[in-house]
Amino acid sequence: MTEDKRMYGHADDLAQPNELKYVGHNVPLHDAVAKATGKIQYTGDMEFPGMLYVKILFSPLAHARIKKIDASAALALPGVVAVFTHANTPETLYNSQVWFAGQEARADERLFCDTVRFVGDRVAAVVATDKKTAAKAVSLIKVEYEVLPALFDPEEALTENAIEIHPGGSPFFEKEFGCGITSETFNKAELIVEDRVETPKIHHAAMETHVCIAIPDYSGKITIYTPCQILYSVRLVVAKVLRLPYNKVRILKTPMGGSFGGKQEVTIEPLAAFFAQATGKPVKIEYNRQESIISTRTRTRTIGYVRTAVDKNGKILAREVKAIVDTGAYTSNGSVVSMAMGKKIFRLYRIENQVFRVQAVHTNTPVAGAARGYGSPQIHAITEINLDHVANRLGLDPVEFRLRNLVHPYDQDLSGGPSLGNARIIDCVEEGAKLFRWQERRAQANGNGSGRFRRGVGMACATHSNGYFGAFQDFTTMTLRMLEDGSMILNSGIHELGCGTVTTMKQIIAEVIDINPDRIEAPEGDTETSPYDVGSQSSRVTHICGAGALKTAHKVKEIFQREAAKILGCEPEDVVMHAEIVWAKSKPEEKMTYGEMARAIQRKNRMEIIATETYQAADNPGSYGANFVEVEVDTLTGLVRVIDLLAVHDVGKAINPGFVKGQIYGGVQMGIGLALSEDLRIDPKNGKVKGDSFARYHLINAPDMPLVNVLLIEKGGDLGPFGAKSIGEIATCPTAPAVVNAVNQALGTNLTTLPLTPERILAALRE
């Protein structure tokens, strides 16, 4: 273990930044030029000869049994190749979020079902020679429905006479876990503060809508081009639905036009694959924005009930958190996200007595699933809004209150999860408060409470994971080779989501081999040729895959030195590798390029410089973050202007600080949206999504985006490459509660239902 720690860069032996040549530097995104010139081909830009196009008919009803589908008029239209419904597609039930073979998950989805369970559920599909014909044909399909009673409210789903959307009804998943003894502690508390906090269903809003292409070949193999997050998850579900062996399903990761969890689950790929298999032609499915909003995945709507007990010194004695998780009409990741949510509350504050209870329910609303943070933004909104309420009741500054309770480096997870590792949240809060001038600004904002425009200053903390260690198997396998010209290829199952994963891997390898990152190719995953990887999920990529790249690079370096030593006539440890030049320490005048050496090794040693290594995750430290924010509320219109925000993140080590900041800026944008404007707004009368277009679903746009400052805490200390920890998901977790807490300070309110729309703000002011 000690050795490992040295190899992966422990805090104590972290190299100084100026000693690192590539790690810690802002190397540009590997495909930035292709993206800036419009040359990169996203899936929607790809065409294949003979390709067919799909238009899906979505249910206009929230809950109904399909009595009859008449597709004769559609089929009669020239150009229509096939119409698919529940009657002529596999009955196989599957779950869209399983990512490893043998994973247990409630399978309740079908390509097409004879019962529709939400507005946007799939009823039928037309496959045609062009998009226009497919669209026209869909409008000609006649469907007779028998309307069934529907439910939209997750709390109603838990009432005794609630309808059953799936057999057994809700909750379909229930769990309770915790530490210590809460009930007795509550009796001893000085103060107990309770809140009900609600977070909405939101749309991931990747600018690229959902799209994929499936291509059959003469051997029965189906190849799928898809901007996905987990190749092996797509393969699993497609193979199951099509009853194909895994090696007859090939998944290729295409350039990702944004995902944020929205393309993590397997939604349209099995449809395209089945249509391709059935028609023998390449098939493209491309959703429009409305279809992506209503018929793919959303963040879970979550209702939290929190009770926090404190003593008069502001020490948290006990806490109970109850969450109701609305996954919509199908199970999706309901149980996994429920658990992921709960685990976070044991990893941010030292709370000896704490219990988490969760119930996951079905409603006749769009299906929830993975969404940046995987439950973290929801649970942190619930608990961090409550903590400000506690601080207010105690008359204690929210920063001071948190500092009295936050976890310390290398604390244990009292619920039994993995060690928190070098948890630097206290540094985040202390240094952030200083940089933000928290006390001064908080006092100033608060003193200004009578006019139309009121200022408020708020903050919140959050934690997130670094992979699956402690919960599910987590490992990655990579093959790295040096070619005869000294260039390199990393072969792995990585997925570039636009965050810089490919470049990050290159930087890590470059640092070890001392080679220009541009001389390394790191293609994205292809299930036929890439080794296994768990996928771009659970904030694992830099921490786990990065460690895999580091381990593999060290192995390649070892092989290179061993083989070069034979050529140079020295010991392997005397082989110097510097800036793509190699020599023996004792003979600095005899220099060779890496390419010359690779050729010499091939010629004389009959060897290839290649290594395949598996890295097994062995830790899962917390990533931590704190946001400090100032807002101005217009008390007449209820509109909130976020003025500026400081995001402080404990990232261990930023492999590429520019990418890390990029994640934070985007996370903040998403978090402000969650706090203030984003909500699918399900119509309680009919289950229709009111926010089904960007005109009716407002993302934060450029004029409303505040100044964002970033402070990175880089203290290493865990097993990630060079000490790196995750940022992609944690980046969005503290933002929404920080904004809400700022608004509550500005107005002296206790607003707890997100988003804080102008209506909700004015209603609170009227009270």
Next chain:
Amino acid sequence: MELEFKVNDKAYSLEVDPESRLLDVLREELGLTGAKEGCGEGECGACTVIMDDLAVNSCLVLASQARGKEILTVEGLAANGELDRMQQAFIDNGAIQCGFCTPGMLMSAKALLLREPNPTEEEIRTALAGNLCRCTGYVNIVNAVKDAASAEETEGSV
């Protein structure tokens, strides 16, 4: 119907479907897939191109309305193989993540500099208000536009 127009300095005479939008013709007839369809209703700006020096949503322009016009798409920004300053600034400032909004952002930014070579931050944000991005929080995009504008000023040309 017949459509004569110029795209990226090249004259075209095409037979187009009257219902086709400018976006459809660029992507499907001319193979210029840089402009993207992110919403199809003029809200996200991913389809932005420059028509006679003005940024327009090509999903809200019928192809026939482009008759006689000069269209500039992202593919035309580096027509001679050399990156436009705006493209270089986007790359240098980390303004690109997933890249799907990038072509539209570039064209809105470019159109801004065509009419206002030295914009204020507020003008930049207004010019980009109709271009949505989910990755970057616009931070580095705004920085890139400032950077490109100051580079243009230094060199005294547009």
Next chain:
Amino acid sequence: MMPEFQVSCPQSLAELGAEVSRLEGEVLFLSGGTDLILELRSGQRRADWLIDISQVPELQYIKVESRLNGLLKIGSGVTFTQLSSNALVWENAQCLAQAGKQMGSTQIRNRATLGGNIASASPAGDSLPALVALEAEVTVEGPGGARTLAVAEMLADTENALKARELVTEIAVPFAEPRVERRSAFVKIGSRTQVSIARLSLAAVVELENGIIRKLRLAVGALGKAPLRLENLERDWNGQPVRPEMAAELAQRLTETVDKAIPGRQSQAYKRQAVQALAYDIFAELFPEQGLSQGGGGNDRR
């Protein structure tokens, strides 16, 4: 799915006239297309023919005519970008320029036209309260000849609405009498700072002589099918000097207007309160010399 239609692209007014007479079936005029193209694609509207007027140069002008006290004449094909960047408009119809500036995004303003905004007659149409407050007139040409009527009349009364094949060709804004100082302003509330449909908007035109209100026109948008005028208040303030207390009074009257316009509507609770913001905002815009901040007597933005 887009229903099938043909497009005609006249290059001059003469060609346009000929096309209107020649084409058969359902004919719609296409201008900026920012609304119509979406309506056609979603199937909300259909047409056999679209006549694209965006390529008719004679519809794109902004000029001042000396007839009467003077008139600002705007061709219906003028885009919101042109409208909001034109000195004549800022000078003579500031509220219209401000409305133009706050409409949609840059890309939308580059295409959407004033004529199109009038023809769409959306309750939230940004130019409409400004045109009503300015007592603007439109010229409409069609198979039955030309007619000129007030924008307010056209919007208020279905009988006056645009008929088949009728096209708005010109918008005329009358000037105030000589020696009268005219000020105007437009303010709105959306659900974000920019690129938002108006949830409420307000345009005001005030004519002053030695600090005394001689004439006042107030029109609220997004409260009904057409902008609502505050006629009682306009009358009450006539002949009065401008006083700071007027902002609060306007706020009160606007709340009453909301209560009367949308009683029991779900949005009433919000709008009756939010509309007060428009009162303070417009008052600060119109009468900066009164020293009233938007805070309405409270603290201003720091």
